Amino acid sequence: MTLYRPPRSPLAALFLREIRVGRRIGGGSMLGVIFFLVLVTLTPFAIGPDLALLSRIAPAILWLSGLLATLLGLDRLFQADYEDGSLDLMLTSRTPLELVILTKCAAHWVLTGLPLVAAAPLFGLMLAMPAQDLWRIALSLLVGTPALTLIGAIGAALTVSLRRGGLLLAVLILPLSVPVLIFGVAAAAATESGLLPFATPMMILCALTLLALVGAPVAAAAALRQAGS
Amino acid sequence: MLRIEASDIAVERGGRRVLSGLSFALDAGECLLVTGPNGAGKSTLLRAMAGLLPLRSGTLSHTPDSDAPLAEQAHFVGHADALKGSLTVAENLTFLAAMLRTGEAGCSVEGSLAALGLARLADLPASYLSAGQKRRVALARLLVARRPLWLLDEPSTALDRAAQGMLGKIMAAHRADGGLIVAATHASLGIDGRELKLGASS
Numbered sequence: 020m021t022l023y024r025p026p027r028s029p030l031a032a033l034f035l036r037e038i039r040v041g042r043r044i045g046g047g048s049m050l051g052v053i054f055f056l057v058l059v060t061l062t063p064f065a066i067g068p069d070l071a072l073l074s075r076i077a078p079a080i081l082w083l084s085g086l087l088a089t090l091l092g093l094d095r096l097f098q099a100d101y102e103d104g105s106l107d108l109m110l111t112s113r114t115p116l117e118l119v120i121l122t123k124c125a126a127h128w129v130l131t132g133l134p135l136v137a138a139a140p141l142f143g144l145m146l147a148m149p150a151q152d153l154w155r156i157a158l159s160l161l162v163g164t165p166a167l168t169l170i171g172a173i174g175a176a177l178t179v180s181l182r183r184g185g186l187l188l189a190v191l192i193l194p195l196s197v198p199v200l201i202f203g204v205a206a207a208a209a210t211e212s213g214l215l216p217f218a219t220p221m222m223i224l225c226a227l228t229l230l231a232l233v234g235a236p237v238a239a240a241a242a243l244r245q246a247g248s
Numbered sequence: 249m250l251r252i253e254a255s256d257i258a259v260e261r262g263g264r265r266v267l268s269g270l271s272f273a274l275d276a277g278e279c280l281l282v283t284g285p286n287g288a289g290k291s292t293l294l295r296a297m298a299g300l301l302p303l304r305s306g307t308l309s310h311t312p313d314s315d316a317p318l319a320e321q322a323h324f325v326g327h328a329d330a331l332k333g334s335l336t337v338a339e340n341l342t343f344l345a346a347m348l349r350t351g352e353a354g355c356s357v358e359g360s361l362a363a364l365g366l367a368r369l370a371d372l373p374a375s376y377l378s379a380g381q382k383r384r385v386a387l388a389r390l391l392v393a394r395r396p397l398w399l400l401d402e403p404s405t406a407l408d409r410a411a412q413g414m415l416g417k418i419m420a421a422h423r424a425d426g427g428l429i430v431a432a433t434h435a436s437l438g439i440d441g442r443e444l445k446l447g448a449s450s
Binding site for chain 1: 295298299300316319320322323324326327328329330331332334335339342343344345346347348349350
């Protein structure tokens with residue numbers, strides 16, 4: 020038997036595994052963006068053919084849809100590993116649990132958040148947004164969706180041992196995502212004329228994401244350690 | 249060489265005391281067979297030793313008292329096999345090797361699979377495996393990452409006679425190497441070891 024060292028660091032191996040599991044059959048990583056499309060498509064039917072109204076509320080619709088689409092797969096973020104016993108192994112790993120959580124969130128965001136960001140300009144067009152404003156919605160989602168995933172990770176960790184924790188997860192974290200939603204929509208709805216500023220809400224959105232990046236893994240790790248006992 | 253000493257440990261689960269006043273010591277190369285009726289606290293003891301449950305009282309010390317806590321020197325094989333059905337056997341093991349690795353190098357994925365008679369299944373998705381084969385893969389992770397303490401919860405469940413023989417062989421090799429084994433079991437595992445009998449909790 021030959022001795023060998025694993026080729027990858029634990030976190031790189033975890034990231035690769037998460038991406039593989041998400042992309043293969045049953046992973047459901049494309050569900051989020053399809054759900055996003057469905058919500059955006061339904062809105063004009065509900066509101067009617069008023070293009071001026073539609074283009075005015077488009078940033079809000081896109082952000083709300085993005086928020087709900089992000090939420091979609093989050094309840095399984097730790098639950099799948101909890102049920103099949105992988106979480107126990109992550110707890111006995113030499114890698115700090117906080118970094119494990121951060122890596123899982125990064126992989127989850129790449130699978131669900133990033134497609135939303137890529138699809139947002141296209142869906143903005145469907146809601147009659149002016150073409151020159153589309154970059155703002157994409158940029159605000161790019162900066163804001165990681166915060167949504169990270170805040171969601173806290174809820175996912177808290178509800179990890181509940182069989183039907185999905186709804187509780189939504190109730191727990193939607194209030195916490197209100198600041199992200201407010202400043203995300205504010206940044207996306209800014210106008211060229213400067214009547215509604217872009218830089219201020221954008222910088223606050225960046226700050227919220229950085230805050231979630233630091234705080235959420237610690238909070239989620241504490242919740243997961245409790246879940247085992 | 250690792251040595252473990254538990255003195256007067258008590259563990260609670262959901263506010264109910266499952267274990268109390270338990271003391272034992274385990275030297276390098278030794279094997280502790282934890283027996284007792286269902287609900288006696290065998291799994292609880294193993295989970296507590298793996299650091300997954302907090303001790304209510306008592307101490308669980310290990311020497312040499314290196315930087316790594318006992319949990320990071322332990323392999324925990326529980327009832328769940330910790331496999332992702334959509335990944336192949338080799339992908340599962342490669343991930344576990346990286347996740348559980350310590351300073352020392354372990355066996356290669358191929359070598360570990362061969363030791364448990366799974367060499368031909370390396371490229372099969374884990375969801376296609378039978379219960380016994382999944383168990384074998386779960387046991388193969390004992391080899392891909394080298395850790396001195398093995399905590400095995402009913403390791404021979406679903407294993408056929410041949411696989412039980414392979415398990416006995418890798419356990420004997422691990423002990424010869426100075427490793428420690430704590431196994432909760434009802435069946436005889438084909439290895440000698442001290443027996444720790446847990447009483448049924450009321």
